[in-house]
Amino acid sequence: MPRLALVGVPLLLALAAPLGAQEPTAPGNTAAAVSDSAEIALGAMLARQFDRDRGLVNPTEQNRRMQAYLQGIADSLAPYTRRKLPWTIHYDSHPGFRSGFALPGGHIVIGAGILALMNTEDQAAAVIAHEIIHIDGGQVQGRIADILAKEHRSLTDSTQWRWGEFGRSYGAARENWCDYDGAKLVVRAHYSPHAYESILKTFVALGTVWTPDKPAPKAITDRITQIRDEIAREHWEKLTKTRPIALPYSND
Ligand SMILES: [Zn+2]
Numbered sequence: 180m181p182r183l184a185l186v187g188v189p190l191l192l193a194l195a196a197p198l199g200a201q202e203p204t205a206p207g208n209t210a211a212a213v214s215d216s217a218e219i220a221l222g223a224m225l226a227r228q229f230d231r232d233r234g235l236v237n238p239t240e241q242n243r244r245m246q247a248y249l250q251g252i253a254d255s256l257a258p259y260t261r262r263k264l265p266w267t268i269h270y271d272s273h274p275g276f277r278s279g280f281a282l283p284g285g286h287i288v289i290g291a292g293i294l295a296l297m298n299t300e301d302q303a304a305a306v307i308a309h310e311i312i313h314i315d316g317g318q319v320q321g322r323i324a325d326i327l328a329k330e331h332r333s334l335t336d337s338t339q340w341r342w343g344e345f346g347r348s349y350g351a352a353r354e355n356w357c358d359y360d361g362a363k364l365v366v367r368a369h370y371s372p373h374a375y376e377s378i379l380k381t382f383v384a385l386g387t388v389w390t391p392d393k394p395a396p397k398a399i400t401d402r403i404t405q406i407r408d409e410i411a412r413e414h415w416e417k418l419t420k421t422r423p424i425a426l427p428y429s430n431d
Contacts, residue, residue, distance in 0.1 A: 202412065203359050203405070206352045208321030209328070217334050218320060219264065222284020226269060229288065229342040233271050244427040246270040249289055252304050253311070259367040260315045268307070279306050280346045281313040283323060288346075296381050299421040301365065301374035308361035308368075316360060318349050351398055358402050362409055371421045372413075375406040 213221070230236050238246065249268040257266050264285030276290025287310040289303075297303055313319055322345065326332065332339040348354060362372040379402050383395045410416060 203356060205316060205360070206318075206356055208317040208353075209324040210321075213320060213323055213327075213334060215262070215264075218323065219284035221323065221334055221340065222282050222286050224337045225282045225340060225342045225345070226267065226284075226286040228337065228340075229269060229282065229286075232342070233269075233273075235269060235271065238270075241428070242270055242272050245272070245291075245294075248425065248427050249303065249307065252300065253287060253307050256304065256308055256311060256364055256368045259364055260311060262315050264314065266311060279310050281310040281319055282342060282345050283314070283319050285314060287311065287314075293378075294424070294426060296385070297378065297424050299371075299374055299377070300424050301370040301421040302378045303424060304365050304368065304370040305358075305361060305372075305374040305378060308364040308370075309357040311364065312357040312360045313349065313353075316356065318353050318357075319345060322349075351401070354398070355402055355405055358406060359409055362406060362415075363413075366413075366415060366418065371418050372406065372410055372415050373419050374421065376403055376410075379403045379406070 235242070246268055249270055253266045253268050260266070262285075266285045266287065269286060269288045270291070271288060272291045274292050274295065277292035277296065279287060279289040279293060281287055287307055289306065289310075293306060294303065323334075326344065327334075349357075358375050362375055365374065366372050379399050382399055383403070386393065386395055386399075410418075
């Protein structure tokens with residue numbers, strides 16, 4: 180029997196992971212030191228600060244329609260999130276802002292620069308879902324807790340907090356997790372998980388032109404490998420149907 184057991188263990192492991200890739204597990208975050216209502220209040224404060232600093236308080240008609248389009252995508256993801264937060268999009272029209280980030284309490288900032296690189300709504304949903312997971316998975320709460328542990332701040336004093344503190348990367352493990360769990364979220368909302376691969380490959384393709392002497396960043400290629408593994412593991416190969424991105428023009 181011991182011989183059989185020795186043979187059996189690797190066989191079981193092989194069956195559990197046929198692709199040879201370890202299924203990611205949720206990274207641990209510092210335990211939430213704030214209640215949902217305190218996080219929502221802090222988020223509202225930071226969102227007002229962001230809108231003011233970035234000139235979004237009185238948006239143009241074009242920007243208002245862009246925000247509404249992206250909000251519609253966030254609303255279609257909302258029924259499938261764990262935390263029931265007021266998921267709110269803030270659209271920043273700066274063309275050099277090729278990214279997004281998450282503020283406490285459900286606020287998602289999306290830059291025009293990353294939208295300009297997209298051809299499907301599914302890619303926009305993928306980026307919004309990634310940012311939602313930063314909040315839904317407790318990473319943003321963890322960052323608040325880390326800041327509170329290091330510095331004696333008041334959660335209710337807006338002068339002690341800056342929105343930029345939430346724009347920094349959460350590190351490879353957490354960023355990868357937001358793609359991994361975000362893919363599950365977009366699939367539930369009937370978007371294609373392949374959109375993660377296509378938007379990441381867009382960054383790799385741009386890199387070959389903009390920085391031809393540099394290899395593709397490992398942070399990006401690892402995320403491409405991860406989504407490919409996840410698609411195979413979840414049998415999502417056929418979920419390739421996408422809808423074109425429908426960025427509005429103000430005179431439509
Ligand atoms: Zn992220």
